[in-house]
Amino acid sequence: MLHGEKVRLRALEAEDLAHCLKWLNDWNVVRTLSAVWYPISRQAERAWLERRVLDDDPTRKSFVIESLSGQYLGNCGLDLMDPRDRKARVGIVIGLPEYWDKGFGREALKLLAQYAFDFLNLRKLYLETYAFNPRALKCYQDAGFVQEGVFRREFFREGQYHDIIRMGLFKEELK
Ligand SMILES: CC(C)(COP(=O)(O)OP(=O)(O)OC[C@H]1O[C@@H](n2cnc3c(N)ncnc32)[C@H](O)[C@@H]1OP(=O)(O)O)[C@@H](O)C(=O)NCCC(=O)NCCS
Numbered sequence: 001m002l003h004g005e006k007v008r009l010r011a012l013e014a015e016d017l018a019h020c021l022k023w024l025n026d027w028n029v030v031r032t033l034s035a036v037w038y039p040i041s042r043q044a045e046r047a048w049l050e051r052r053v054l055d056d057d058p059t060r061k062s063f064v065i066e067s068l069s070g071q072y073l074g075n076c077g078l079d080l081m082d083p084r085d086r087k088a089r090v091g092i093v094i095g096l097p098e099y100w101d102k103g104f105g106r107e108a109l110k111l112l113a114q115y116a117f118d119f120l121n122l123r124k125l126y127l128e129t130y131a132f133n134p135r136a137l138k139c140y141q142d143a144g145f146v147q148e149g150v151f152r153r154e155f156f157r158e159g160q161y162h163d164i165i166r167m168g169l170f171k172e173e174l175k
Helices: 014-024 042-054 104-119 134-143
Strands: 007-011 061-067 072-082 087-094 124-130 146-157 160-170
Touching: 007 104, 014 042, 014 072, 061 104, 072 104, 087 104, 104 134, 124 134, 124 146, 134 160
Parallel strands: 087 124
Antiparallel strands: 007 061, 061 072, 072 087, 124 160, 146 160
């Protein structure tokens, strides 16, 4: 378990199904996520969780973000881990909107990055986010991520195409 001052990261459990299903079926949350099929059935999510809980793929690692009192807040993780380039992609969601803008995302990212750099010996993290997601952009910038490029009109959402911003982080840039 990875401990911060506001949140901790723990392993994903099969019992997290109900928490994950709640936000996965909340359009207000998933509209800013790319890798989500909406709406998602209990059966499909259970199958996904069971695969992830077994944790048998060395190219990815999933965590639950919870408060220090044990309240489920969301999920984060690394995937596309590449042993040659020593890089990985970051994903994060605080699943309950009432917990947005309280610094939980920023601290979860910091813990995840420390794990990636100091435990997994990765060299670089990167992520992609919609240009229309100023909350995520601010959170990532505050954690030290630097914009590396823009994929123009890359993604279709809510009737139009949107730019995607790619950001990257090296260990020495982590704030
Ligand atoms: C994006 C997300 C992970 C950020 O986590 P969080 O805990 O809400 O973020 P933080 O509180 O650490 O930081 C958010 C910052 O954005 C700011 N912010 C919020 N709305 C904003 C806006 N419209 N414009 C600019 N800044 C904004 C907040 O004030 C805060 O900055 P502050 O700490 O200086 O006050 C979380 O909101 C979330 O999961 N959202 C839904 C799913 C999502 O978008 N995931 C990311 C996909 S790439």
